[in-house]
Amino acid sequence: SETAAINTNIVTLTRFLTEEQTKHKEATGDFTLLCHALQFSFKAISHYIRRATLVNLTGLAGQSNATGDDQKKLDVIGNDLFIAAMRSSGKCALLVSEEEEEVIYFKDQGGARYAVACDPIDGSSNLDAGVSVGTIFGIHKLEDGSMGTKEDILKPGSELLAAGFTMYGASAQLVITMRGGTVNGFTLDNSFGEFILTHPDMRIPKARAIYSVNEGNSHYWEDNTKEYFSALKLPQGSGKPYSARYIGSMVADAYRTLLYGGIFAYPADKKSPKGKLRILYECAPMAMVFENAGGQAVDSKMNRMLDVVPEHIHDRSGIFLGSYDEVEKVKQFHK
Ligand code: AHM
Ligand code: MG
Secondary structure, eight states: OTGGGSOSSOOBHHHHHHHHHHHOTTOOSHHHHHHHHHHHHHHHHHHHHHHHHHHHHHIIIIISOOHHHHHHHHHHHHHHHHHHHHHHHSOEEEEEETTOSSOEEOTTOTTOOEEEEEEEEETGGGGGGTOOBEEEEEEEEOOTTOOOOGGGTSSOGGGOSEEEEEEESSSEEEEEEETTSOEEEEEEETTTTEEEEEEOSOOOOSOOSEEEOOGGGGGGSOHHHHHHHHHHTSOOTTSOOOEEOOOSOHHHHHHHHHHHOOEEEEOOOSSSTTOSSBIIIIIHHHHHHHHHTTOEEEOTTOOBGGGOOOSSTTOBOOEEEEOHHHHHHHHHHTO
């Protein structure tokens, strides 16, 4: 019958978080509240990104400013939405945002025990083309007795309590994981206004012949990086060379890699010896997601990405992340 096809036992993000909370006897519910604020910011950012595209479309008809201006506006809106959500949660002691030079301290928040790092709209250079962008986030817990200082966020990714990202694509996707836990994917159902669990316990395929890198930088790559990518373009065993897929939006390239397998890289090179992507709100959260899904993530020196400790909040790193076997291959070439 028709009613049999309708799922009446839907797992929303709210339900998922509540069920997770009851598994942890020591949980106070603070983390759940923080996540509620997070998910609201994702819904709001997703909404405004879609509206802004419409504004840009009228812009094409000859009414609007330079596109760069619009992009900037959206970066600011995303950032402001995220900051407001974190402040109003009452659970966030400090926030690092890609869009803010300095750490934001929410001094009026007595009892706030979390430190959050985020890139509110990653990949924003793609916005005007309607290409997927997203929000990346990492959550640390304050040390016992800490009043909330920079040291609470200048930590290795291995100490992250939770991390994840959203991708505002054909639909809004949310991928979230907790330390030592599984990776779960949710899809925003616009009619319900809820994130619905659609991808429980995501596992990245062990290997896949797809590579994702800005090959335009290859002139600047170190020799071993050049040799690695050249090798991928030769027929593999009795099979074919790797396929190339590069969107230029980390959340989209990472999401595809998570689902299909393969390798995503933004290596350090001679032009950018420290790489491009930022440790706190790009590399470390993604590395946690990939490890918890059975993949790996390393920096350009082949250190485990989650062991890298940033000195400054906006520090960068080279990164290779993806399927377990694909990252093993990266390591072989970078010995
Ligand atoms: P952004 O934070 O300024 O948007 O830059 C980060 C983005 C990533 O999403 C993406 O992986 C990378 O920059 C693409 O860089 P490039 O254009 O150099 O290939
Ligand atoms: Mg970014």
